Amino acid sequence: MRLETVILLSALLPLCLSHGWDPLAWLFHRHGQAQQFGFLRADTVGWACPDECDCPPTFPIAMYCEGRGLTAVPSIPSHIKYLYLQNNAISAVPDAALVNATSLVWLMLHHNQLTSDAIGKEAFLKLVGLERLFLHHNNLTSIPPNLPRSLRDLRLDHNRIEKVIPTDLEGMDNLTILHLHDNEVTDMATSLKALKSLTLLDISNNKLIKVPDALPEHLHQFYMEFNSIDSLPEGFLGGLAQLQYIRMSHNLLKDKGIPSNTFNITGLVELDLSFNKLERIPTVSTTLQHLYLQANQIKEFSLGSFCPVVDVTNFSRLQTLRLDGNEISQEDIPSESALCLRWASSIQI
Numbered sequence: 001m002r003l004e005t006v007i008l009l010s011a012l013l014p015l016c017l018s019h020g021w022d023p024l025a026w027l028f029h030r031h032g033q034a035q036q037f038g039f040l041r042a043d044t045v046g047w048a049c050p051d052e053c054d055c056p057p058t059f060p061i062a063m064y065c066e067g068r069g070l071t072a073v074p075s076i077p078s079h080i081k082y083l084y085l086q087n088n089a090i091s092a093v094p095d096a097a098l099v100n101a102t103s104l105v106w107l108m109l110h111h112n113q114l115t116s117d118a119i120g121k122e123a124f125l126k127l128v129g130l131e132r133l134f135l136h137h138n139n140l141t142s143i144p145p146n147l148p149r150s151l152r153d154l155r156l157d158h159n160r161i162e163k164v165i166p167t168d169l170e171g172m173d174n175l176t177i178l179h180l181h182d183n184e185v186t187d188m189a190t191s192l193k194a195l196k197s198l199t200l201l202d203i204s205n206n207k208l209i210k211v212p213d214a215l216p217e218h219l220h221q222f223y224m225e226f227n228s229i230d231s232l233p234e235g236f237l238g239g240l241a242q243l244q245y246i247r248m249s250h251n252l253l254k255d256k257g258i259p260s261n262t263f264n265i266t267g268l269v270e271l272d273l274s275f276n277k278l279e280r281i282p283t284v285s286t287t288l289q290h291l292y293l294q295a296n297q298i299k300e301f302s303l304g305s306f307c308p309v310v311d312v313t314n315f316s317r318l319q320t321l322r323l324d325g326n327e328i329s330q331e332d333i334p335s336e337s338a339l340c341l342r343w344a345s346s347i348q349i
Contacts, residue, residue, distance in 0.1 A: 095120035231257025
């Protein structure tokens, strides 16, 4: 056994010394040995880092190229998993740009000058393990084709996307986060139906006039403020058992456009309907904790919207209630509201 160990060390010694690596260091610093081994691999198999980027020896699977004034995607070694290209002037991603980057898990391309016409139809096709793709703050007018089905986090906000069609997001069973806010989307059709794992959807600040059809059933956060939505479909929250946060401020919602008991669903934590055209307080669940109704046209304080029955055992869990900027005053709050809204720290009128 001793002879075998000596033979093994004698074989490794020239290689180790050529890289300044102590072959016995693992006995005392196993973590340090792992870092040195990564550095050794990066040097010996030709994983060259482009001159315009940084590839830290202590984290050889990451490549940092952000804020370097780049106008094109640099050459990417095949072992790179985390690629940072944000804050540059990159205007195109041709089909061949990422053909060698098959190990990518994160790809950061936000804050560049990308246009939809300059992204190849097969540019992202071979990134079969990609989980996070950031394309926000570019000049895209449509969602790039053939996005990896492995994506979990897709950020397309602050572009000029006008329409989302079903094939754009088809097969993305793993997607949990989708940022599409601050675009020019007028229609989404049934594009969201296939997103079985989606938990956060932000489509605020677009040009939508209606709520998208077939919302994903696992939604937890749903943001669609700053649109032109004036009505809600019957029972559109009925199948969203996990939904906790809805923000629909700065729309055109009116009382007649909201079916009764639309927001009377258990599990909802926060509801923001501020800056709309409501004249009445909608009925909400007694489990709701935060309700924002400021800057509407509400003319009366209807306690029944919070508590169908007011007694010692039946009361609202509401903690925050904003009604400022409406057509009611402090005198309009009924005396029994203290019993119904016993958890509310303050009511802003």
